[in-house]
Amino acid sequence: MPINSFLYPGAKVTPAYEVANSLRFNKASSDYLTRTPSGTGNRRTWTFSAWVKRSKIHSVGDQIFQQSHSEGNYMKVYFYANKIYWRGQTSEANSAYIVTNRLFRDVGAWMHIVARFDSTNSTAGDRMRLYINGVEETSFSTDINPSLNYDSFANTTNAIDVGRDNVNNGSYFDGYMAEVCMVDGQSLGPTSFGEFDEDSPTIWKPKDVSGLTFGTNGFYLDFEDSSSLGNDAAGSNNFTVNNLTATDQSTDTCTNNALVLNPLSANASYVFSEGNLAVAINGVNNEKKAIPSTFGSSSGKWYWEVKNTSSSNQNYIYAGFVDADVIGQFITGSQSNAPYDANNGYGNFIQGSGTASAGIGIYKAGNSNYNTSTTYLTNQIGMFALDLDNRKAWFGVNGTWINDASGNTGNPATGANSTWDSDDLISTDKVWMPATAGYYSGPSCSYNFGSPPYAISSGNTDDNGYGNFEYDVPAGFYSWNTKNLAEFG
Numbered sequence: 001m002p003i004n005s006f007l008y009p010g011a012k013v014t015p016a017y018e019v020a021n022s023l024r025f026n027k028a029s030s031d032y033l034t035r036t037p038s039g040t041g042n043r044r045t046w047t048f049s050a051w052v053k054r055s056k057i058h059s060v061g062d063q064i065f066q067q068s069h070s071e072g073n074y075m076k077v078y079f080y081a082n083k084i085y086w087r088g089q090t091s092e093a094n095s096a097y098i099v100t101n102r103l104f105r106d107v108g109a110w111m112h113i114v115a116r117f118d119s120t121n122s123t124a125g126d127r128m129r130l131y132i133n134g135v136e137e138t139s140f141s142t143d144i145n146p147s148l149n150y151d152s153f154a155n156t157t158n159a160i161d162v163g164r165d166n167v168n169n170g171s172y173f174d175g176y177m178a179e180v181c182m183v184d185g186q187s188l189g190p191t192s193f194g195e196f197d198e199d200s201p202t203i204w205k206p207k208d209v210s211g212l213t214f215g216t217n218g219f220y221l222d223f224e225d226s227s228s229l230g231n232d233a234a235g236s237n238n239f240t241v242n243n244l245t246a247t248d249q250s251t252d253t254c255t256n257n258a259l260v261l262n263p264l265s266a267n268a269s270y271v272f273s274e275g276n277l278a279v280a281i282n283g284v285n286n287e288k289k290a291i292p293s294t295f296g297s298s299s300g301k302w303y304w305e306v307k308n309t310s311s312s313n314q315n316y317i318y319a320g321f322v323d324a325d326v327i328g329q330f331i332t333g334s335q336s337n338a339p340y341d342a343n344n345g346y347g348n349f350i351q352g353s354g355t356a357s358a359g360i361g362i363y364k365a366g367n368s369n370y371n372t373s374t375t376y377l378t379n380q381i382g383m384f385a386l387d388l389d390n391r392k393a394w395f396g397v398n399g400t401w402i403n404d405a406s407g408n409t410g411n412p413a414t415g416a417n418s419t420w421d422s423d424d425l426i427s428t429d430k431v432w433m434p435a436t437a438g439y440y441s442g443p444s445c446s447y448n449f450g451s452p453p454y455a456i457s458s459g460n461t462d463d464n465g466y467g468n469f470e471y472d473v474p475a476g477f478y479s480w481n482t483k484n485l486a487e488f489g
Contacts, residue, residue, distance in 0.1 A: 017208045019051070019253040022178035023223040023244065024275040024453065025163045027058070030172050031248065032164035033221070033230050033239035041155030041184035041217035048077060048115040048154075049183075049193045051206060051254040053176040054107050055276045056263050057082060061171035064113070065180075067153050067160040068167045075154040077115050078171065079104065083141075086115055086130055088152050096128050096146035101139040104132075107264060107276065108294030110178075110254040112194055112204060118187035119150040131190040133204040155184050155217045162221070162239065176275055178253050179206055179222065184215030206254050210234065223249055250275065250451040251468065252481075259293045259304075259449040259480035261436065266291050270438075274453035278309070279436055280444035290322045293449075293480070296433025299388050300488040301412075303462065303477040304434055305448040305469055306382040317436065317443035319350060319382050321393070324431040350376060350395050350402075374402055381448075381470050385412035385477050388432060392418035399471045412474035434480070450479035 025031040050064060059081055066076035072092030078085050082103035088096035096117075104111065114131040121127045124145040130137045146152070154160075162180060165171035181193065190204075192212060197203040210233070214220060220234035226246040230239030252258035252275070260276035270291060271280045279291065306319040376382055376397050383396035394410045395402050401410035408417040436445060446453050450467035460469040464487075467479035478484040 017206055017255070019178050019206055019255045020251070021223045022051075022053070022176040022250045022253045023221075023229060024176050024248045024250045024252075025173040025244075026248070026273055026275070027056075027062075027172040027174035028273050029243050030164070031243045032172060033162040033241060033244070034159055034164070034166065035230070035237060035239045036159045037155070037157050037217045037237070039216060040157055041215055043151040043153070043155050044119045044149060045185055045187050046117050046154050047181075047183040047186060047188040047192075049113070049179070049181040049190075049209075051110055051112050051178040053110045053252070053257075054079065054104070055175040055260070056107060056272060057105055058174065061085075061165060062173050062175070063161070063163060063165045063171045064173060064177070065160065065162050066165055066167070067156060067158055069153055069156065069158045071167045073153055074167060075152045076165070077113065078165075084113065084130070084132075086128065088146065090153075094144050095150060096152065097142055097144040098128060098130060098140045099142040100130070100137055101141050102132075102137065105264075108257075108260065108262065110257055112190070112206070112254070114188075114190045114193060116187050116189065117152060117154065119146045119148065119152070121187075122148070134190045134194055134196060176250060176252055179209065181209055181212070181220050182214070182218045183212060184218040186213070186215065247453060247455055251466070252451050256466070257482045258451055259295060259434065261447060262292055262294045274446065277448070277453040278444070278446040281438035281442065290435050290437050292322055292324065292435040293433045295485070296324055296431045297388060297485060298429065298431050300485070301389065301477040302386045302480055303469070303473045304384050304480060305452075305471065306384070306436075307446045307448070307454055308376055308378055308380050308382065309445055310378055310443040317438050317445045319436055319445055320384070320434070321386060321432050322435040324433060350382060372402055374400070383471055384434070385474050386432065387412065387415070387418075387477075390415065391421065393420045395419050396471075412477060450481060
């Protein structure tokens with residue numbers, strides 16, 4: 001089965017076509033796009049295509065797109081729990097309806113979905129065809145083919161929403177979308193939107209779709225204009241933006257997958273939002289469970305930032321890095337000695353709180369820590385520089401690197417005066433990754449691996465031109481994404 005290259009971070013794939021932006025949808029803030037066509041297009045023949053990266057496996061629907069006349073009269077494509085549903089109803093009867101047997105549970109990878117509709121086809125099984133990453137799905141738990149010349153509710157004059165069920169005003173999508181297309185009047189296969197890599201023939205990647213004929217009600221959403229996120233790049237079928245802002249434009253795309261936190265390793269007390277870049281702990285004290293990112297590395301030099309969004313004095317948030325062997329394990333220790341595990345050698349964190357005036361604690365693997373006079377309070381941004389080649393790490397706050405244990409000013413760019421050295425990063429044969437943890441109910445933070453979920457006042461990139469950071473990226477350090485990982489990790 002061909003795969004999406006970004007299931008395997010570090011694969012050396014250089015797409016001929018680069019996707020610059022995606023749009024980050026947040027279920028909690030009811031994000032969606034909508035438009036109402038002025039005229040009817042082709043209801044019998046059309047194609048919908050989108051690249052998506054899920055943020056969470058919900059027990060309710062995650063709507064990708066829906067066009068509806070009323071409840072019981074619609075056409076929609078959506079996730080429900082682990083499966084993909086493509087459903088068309090007329091007068092509350094399932095007229096066109098397929099549900100995959102295959103499960104889709106990866107929250108760290110991009111995938112390509114093509115829904116190809118042609119009710120004029122004389123072969124019933126070819127009237128409704130679903131493709132994932134360039135390969136047609138053929139195994140369905142529900143498989144109801146539309147009747148010959150069935151008029152779907154796509155390309156009608158009813159409202160079409162991207163990211164929401166527009167009848168029930170719910171089932172908002174949680175995650176990222178890129179290269180969202182509707183082609184009115186043509187039934188197109190996946191090769192109109194993507195192709196297999198010539199050097200890695202199992203890898204599916206996007207290609208330029210700007211030359212397609214999109215038809216009367218067709219559209220192409222590339223999300224490249226932050227001031228007009230609903231802009232139709234192929235014409236004038238623009239969408240109205242609802243609850244989305246310029247900060248929801250992301251550089252995490254299907255040609256350069258970026259790091260996010262991994263909610264699959266967390267329990268219900270961790271609440272994720274903003275495409276798994278923001279996390280809060282609700283309702284449980286003494287949580288202290290290490291929540292890592294979706295991938296990591298055993299080599300290279302990496303930079304990221306974390307904004308402390310906690311609001312309470314004693315509700316501590318921990319930001320740092322762990323090794324992959326302990327994903328999802330509980331961090332041992334108490335409030336006084338914070339997260340560490342001497343046996344596994346992980347739990348390298350700095351501690352932030354809401355309104356406390358005390359210094360932050362820096363907690364090292366192997367049951368050791370020291371405190372500094374630096375504070376890491378609400379709305380302050382922590383800086384992290386991790387050098388896995390030389391087994392060193394630096395922490396900083398609001399543009400200033402924290403001194404080492406001897407009081408010397410740290411400088412990641414020169415390798416001087418690291419907060420930690422090789423005595424702390426115990427093993428060189430482990431995969432290390434950013435992580436977070438919390439203590440008491442209420443702490444929260446937002447991660448910036450290169451595409452921040454919050455507004456920043458300046459824009460700094462790494463030496464490869466990737467990332468959008470508040471503070472200068474040290475020379476030789478890079479943001480966490482698949483292109484940098486393939487080159488340096």
